Amino acid sequence: MPEFRGRRHPEAAAKDHGEADNRSQPLPSILRHNSSLSTLSSTANKSASFAPGTVLDGRRRHRIAWIRVFVVITVILGMVLASFYISFGIVIENQSRTQFNQQPPTFGMQAALEKSHVNHKKTQSERAMEEKKITAAEEASSRNKQTINKDKCQFRTYPTNRLYGLASTSQPSFLSEATYIRGEWPIVINPSSSGDGAPTKVCINTASWENLFDRDGNERLPFTDGHNPSVVSLKSNPYAQPDHNHVRLDPKHLEPIASAFPTDSIDSLFLAISIFGNGQCKFGLTPEDVITYRFSALDEPPNGKRAIVSILSPPDSDKKSFQTLTQTTLLLERDATYGSNRRALPSQKSGSRYVRMHQEFDDPRLFFHSGRIWVLYRNGPLFGYNDQIHNPIHFEEASPEEKLNGVKFVAYVKASETVRVCCGRNIALISEEVELSTKGSASWVENPTLKALTWVDPVTVIDVDLGEVLSKINNRRRLEEVSLSLSIPQYSNPHTGVNSNHRRLKASQTPKSNIHGTNGYMVPLLSTGELLGIAHFHRPEHRQSSDYALHGHHYTHTFFTIARHGDNDANSVDSRPFKLKRLSNEFVFQTQSMSISGGTKKYEDADVIQFASGLDLVGSDLDGTLIISYGINDCEGAVFTIAMEKVLRLLIEVQPGQEVVDLMETIKNK
Numbered sequence: 001m002p003e004f005r006g007r008r009h010p011e012a013a014a015k016d017h018g019e020a021d022n023r024s025q026p027l028p029s030i031l032r033h034n035s036s037l038s039t040l041s042s043t044a045n046k047s048a049s050f051a052p053g054t055v056l057d058g059r060r061r062h063r064i065a066w067i068r069v070f071v072v073i074t075v076i077l078g079m080v081l082a083s084f085y086i087s088f089g090i091v092i093e094n095q096s097r098t099q100f101n102q103q104p105p106t107f108g109m110q111a112a113l114e115k116s117h118v119n120h121k122k123t124q125s126e127r128a129m130e131e132k133k134i135t136a137a138e139e140a141s142s143r144n145k146q147t148i149n150k151d152k153c154q155f156r157t158y159p160t161n162r163l164y165g166l167a168s169t170s171q172p173s174f175l176s177e178a179t180y181i182r183g184e185w186p187i188v189i190n191p192s193s194s195g196d197g198a199p200t201k202v203c204i205n206t207a208s209w210e211n212l213f214d215r216d217g218n219e220r221l222p223f224t225d226g227h228n229p230s231v232v233s234l235k236s237n238p239y240a241q242p243d244h245n246h247v248r249l250d251p252k253h254l255e256p257i258a259s260a261f262p263t264d265s266i267d268s269l270f271l272a273i274s275i276f277g278n279g280q281c282k283f284g285l286t287p288e289d290v291i292t293y294r295f296s297a298l299d300e301p302p303n304g305k306r307a308i309v310s311i312l313s314p315p316d317s318d319k320k321s322f323q324t325l326t327q328t329t330l331l332l333e334r335d336a337t338y339g340s341n342r343r344a345l346p347s348q349k350s351g352s353r354y355v356r357m358h359q360e361f362d363d364p365r366l367f368f369h370s371g372r373i374w375v376l377y378r379n380g381p382l383f384g385y386n387d388q389i390h391n392p393i394h395f396e397e398a399s400p401e402e403k404l405n406g407v408k409f410v411a412y413v414k415a416s417e418t419v420r421v422c423c424g425r426n427i428a429l430i431s432e433e434v435e436l437s438t439k440g441s442a443s444w445v446e447n448p449t450l451k452a453l454t455w456v457d458p459v460t461v462i463d464v465d466l467g468e469v470l471s472k473i474n475n476r477r478r479l480e481e482v483s484l485s486l487s488i489p490q491y492s493n494p495h496t497g498v499n500s501n502h503r504r505l506k507a508s509q510t511p512k513s514n515i516h517g518t519n520g521y522m523v524p525l526l527s528t529g530e531l532l533g534i535a536h537f538h539r540p541e542h543r544q545s546s547d548y549a550l551h552g553h554h555y556t557h558t559f560f561t562i563a564r565h566g567d568n569d570a571n572s573v574d575s576r577p578f579k580l581k582r583l584s585n586e587f588v589f590q591t592q593s594m595s596i597s598g599g600t601k602k603y604e605d606a607d608v609i610q611f612a613s614g615l616d617l618v619g620s621d622l623d624g625t626l627i628i629s630y631g632i633n634d635c636e637g638a639v640f641t642i643a644m645e646k647v648l649r650l651l652i653e654v655q656p657g658q659e660v661v662d663l664m665e666t667i668k669n670k
């Protein structure tokens with residue numbers, strides 16, 4: 001009918017819909033009667049001839065029916081396969097057990113069976129004892145963690161990742177593939193059983209510039225304890241040679257120190273200097289480790305970098321060796337421009353006096369010249385990182401106000417007496433020389449000039465021209481009256497014939513080792529006319545940041561001596577160059593870090609960073625005592641003594657003309 005325009009009458013649609021509903025009733029019987037599918041299909045086709053709207057409904061029902069059939073069949077198959085897999089697995093396992101029980105046990109199997117049998121036979125009391133032991137060990141470890149690093153004057157305990165790993169059978173390639181002196185693996189020079197003087201921590205009180213309590217009120221260790229100390233004797237002549245009228249240190253320059261300790265002989269005391277700067281105490285530690293080991297939460301040195309001068313008790317005193325008796329901050333007196341770049345500090349006065357302030361004296365090391373104590377250091381921000389700087393140290397009595405604050409004396413350097421030396425790495429100064437006659441008798445070289453050992457390989461010694469600094473300090477003239485250019489050293493008479501400003505000539509391709517000097521002063525040996533020093537390697541050679549440290553790590557050290565080369569009577573002393581004379585194999589220092597689980601037990605190992613910054617001799621070079629001071633992990637400092645007899649046994653003579661590089665070999669017995 002045209003009025004519907006292809007649409008069905010509502011009554012017809014309703015009728016067909018009812019028929020469709022009636023036809024859909026048998027659908028669930030599809031699972032039981034497959035013939036119903038054809039019946040349903042024919043019925044749907046008949047309906048389509050007069051009811052177009054039902055064609056789509058029939059196809060949809062047809063598709064749904066097939067989907068239902070597929071799902072049911074899939075579920076049934078899955079259940080059958082799962083049942084088969086489980087049954088098969090149980091059978092195979094039972095067969096394996098039967099075969100295992102029928103086989104004769106091997107040695108390992110027998111041991112395991114016996115151990116299992118014994119464990120089953122343990123009595124209840126035995127099991128309780130074992131559990132008690134485990135609990136006791138856990139409690140001991142917990143107590144150690146609670147008491148660890150409580151005393152800042154005791155050596156710190158570190159996680160094992162701050163140790164060298166000497167005994168490890170799996171060394172990183174930068175150690176296992178490296179070359180060592182004579183191909184020998186480093187030894188521990190001062191093991192706990194050696195009988196040498198046990199290391200003492202150089203203890204400094206940081207309370208005047210650092211708050212040790214964190215924001216939660218918990219007491220922490222200082223940001224650093226002062227690392228890379230340099231310790232020297234204050235004896236006027238420490239070499240125990242009464243027949244020689246020799247004075248290394250003039251007591252008149254130490255009067256303020258002597259007056260601060262009226263009951264002590266100045267000859268019995270020791271002077272130390274330590275740096276408080278960018279330490280690496282907590283390098284590589286997790287936040288949890290920082291809390292467990294009580295390290296500082298600070299990331300920068302509080303109130304700036306500084307160097308601390310301290311007076312230490314002698315090693316043979318009734319009290320513990322090398323105890324800090326007093327301390328003071330080394331100050332810079334700004335009586336002239338200080339620095340060589342645009343950051344240089346101008347001179348500054350406050351009233352009639354020049355301003356004094358603490359300053360960055362990085363890696364300070366003590367040496368002697370012209371009867372005085374000098375300090376050698378770096379100050380990269382103001383002088384750059386190629387120059388090493390040195391100044392004489394002045395001492396004066398503390399003012400009444402300073403004494404009220406516990407200061408016993410004042411130590412300072414003057415900007416006007418600054419000397420720059422370029423361009424070695426951790427150089428050592430030479431001021432005392434011994435000359436041997438053809439008959440073997442020793443005599444001190446008179447009025448020696450100051451020299452610098454800028455490189456150990458090849459041995460490179462240069463003269464340092466102090467300008468008029470000596471005349472200024474001896475005549476107590478104000479530096480402001482003298483041109484500042486006089487404090488810039490001039491270099492002359494390089495004893496190796498190389499350019500004094502560089503170790504290597506540009507045209508030279510000669511291989512060199514990566515040895516570096518450390519101690520600030522070469523110690524004279526009267527019996528042989530040699531000069532004794534201590535140098536170090538770090539591996540790998542680069543100073544890039546790594547998982548071990550911000551800069552160098554895995555340090556080893558070596559003793560070495562240099563001596564004048566040539567006929568003693570044929571030439572003047574200054575015309576004969578210095579050459580390498582003796583060289584020990586490499587060594588490390590026994591770590592003082594304690595095992596948390598082991599209580600007071602020390603690791604038989606070394607620290608990953610050890611930097612020997614001080615060397616001095618008290619007594620004869622044949623049977624006296626060597627004083628070694630060194631830094632640990634760029635965090636704290638130690639000092640200990642070692643018998644010279646042992647040092648002499650370690651030193652091995654090299655062939656004439658040999659340098660350190662000629663003795664470097666891969667490890668012989670890995």
